[in-house]
Amino acid sequence: MTHLFGGLEAGGTKFVCAVGTGPDDIRAEARFPTTAPAETLHHTIEFFRQHEGLAAIGVAAFGPLDLRHDSPTYGHITSTPKPGWMNADIVGPLRQAFNLPIGFDTDVNGAALGEWRWGAGQGLDTLLYLTIGTGIGGGALVGGKPIHGLVHTEMGHFRLPHDVQADPFPGACPFHSDCFEGLASGLALEKRWGAKAETFGPNHPAWALEAKYIGLALMTVICTLSPQRIILGGGVMGQQHLFPLVRAETQQALNGYVQSPSITQHIDEYIVPPALGGRAGVSGAIALAHMALG
Amino acid sequence: MTHLFGGLEAGGTKFVCAVGTGPDDIRAEARFPTTAPAETLHHTIEFFRQHEGLAAIGVAAFGPLDLRHDSPTYGHITSTPKPGWMNADIVGPLRQAFNLPIGFDTDVNGAALGEWRWGAGQGLDTLLYLTIGTGIGGGALVGGKPIHGLVHTEMGHFRLPHDVQADPFPGACPFHSDCFEGLASGLALEKRWGAKAETFGPNHPAWALEAKYIGLALMTVICTLSPQRIILGGGVMGQQHLFPLVRAETQQALNGYVQSPSITQHIDEYIVPPALGGRAGVSGAIALAHMALG
Secondary structure (H helix, E strand, C coil): CCCEEEEEEECCCEEEEEEEEECCEEEEEEEEECCCHHHHHHHHHHHHHCCCCEEEEEEEECCCECCCCCCCCCCEECCCCCCCCCCCECHHHHHHHCCCCEEEEEHHHHHHHHHHHHCCCCCCCEEEEEEECCCEEEEEEECCEECCCCCCCCCCCCECCCCCCCCCCCCCECCCECEHHHHHCHHHHHHHHCCCHHHCCCCCHHHHHHHHHHHHHHHHHHHHHCCCEEEEECCHHHCCCHHHHHHHHHHHHHCCCCCCHHHHCCHHHHEECCCCHHHHHHHHHHHHHHHHHC | CCCEEEEEEECCCEEEEEEEEECCEEEEEEEEECCCHHHHHHHHHHHHHCCCCEEEEEEEECCCECCCCCCCCCCEECCCCCCCCCCCECHHHHHHHCCCCEEEEEHHHHHHHHHHHHCCCCCCCEEEEEEECCCEEEEEEECCEECCCCCCCCCCCCECCCCCCCCCCCCCECCCECEHHHHHCHHHHHHHHCCCHHHCCCCCCHHHHHHHHHHHHHHHHHHHHCCCEEEEECCHHHCCCHHHHHHHHHHHHHCCCCCCHHHHCCHHHHEECCCCHHHHHHHHHHHHHHHHHC
């Protein structure tokens, strides 16, 4: 029997709700702007109410989130600067409205899980999905499940070597200045070069520097997580010409230290774009619903 | 019923073999220098042959290792520079000699598992054990199991910010110069300051710099793995006065970004020394035997 699932991609600017079985079978979809929590969740609940026979609902949300099942604030967004959303309860109103299993995780863990189930990470034990857009975030699966641990991963916020002679830009992160996100996000690109990255041609000097930082960051996650594949999504990675540069920088950064054919010989299949493209967000939410059903 | 296990701590300078049920019940032990593989494994097998009724044997070995069960070279040490040991088969000779489940993992994953079972990481889902000695390595557990993924983690080899004005030492790593190990291992301390770290008093300027690098490295693993606790072992961390400095540097590096009470309020219980001390290696090997039995 094929179950029908609800998926909510709860983003900071818009909510996308869908009903379906997977990325190739979305039977209904609705999107509305992220206004106040009560209003936005009201629209969400109204949408899902129109669809009978859901087996579970999955929520892939912007964070940071409380994912600890034994916490009184499980299912809440926690310390977001987004007005009105600090400590907003997402799962609670859905639980009250529907007597269904509710899956809940970060948008990036959802995206990783969607790619693992239907996309570029199928069958892998250990997978990293990294989105490089306005900000940088990442979701990691080990044993086919998102890592939670203390809270959840914050893949944009570790530090990298930053040669201020070669790149005097001080970094754009309000917390850490020149962490990975501070140096390499779409926002950092725009601030460093004074124009939006979409307007740069492929020979713009921004790209070599960008690939260098991404390569150093991938070295870090290869050393700390040893993923079997790395999927790079997000608006910045929409620049397809970045992939070969990033692969070369990653190899150069590792310098032969990790002796795996995936890195030394087949890096084209190791660092890859997402397979689900524009459906990644909603697919991730539906994948979380799958997992919630068990 | 309490099972009796064999544990082999296969180190680069010595092999330690033990029989017991856990760190508080080691019934026999033998140690011999790491000479050629055939000779050293011969001694190992002779030791275990003297003990009847073993339920499983665990091996915690120096690496890098092939841990992929479906690989033709599973159970081998792979690309070590140690003469004679490149591609040495560790598990094969033990399998031939004993009809027992054989657990096999890196020394640091073993140590993490030992601390998880009997020491400072009991009951946690996600745990990091980092050893800072002559070299730097780390083992991470997710869901109570070591992460393998592509190969295994290499926690000493990600890069950190390195202010060459403040610290002109170029780094000691032959692969990456100023990676974490290259900047902060015992070997790096000795090369930077021209003397062994054990000879420095607690007010030596080495320690503030050392704590800064370790704090930046812990920020990295907190962002990429989100461990519920971090255990710091190894000879350098034998300097107990480093712990408060490392905790403060970790908090400063994160700058309030990861809003968990473990970091903001209870960091004394979050970044801790190992509980098993000198028994960590053999305990790790016995813990791997436990896991192999299932």
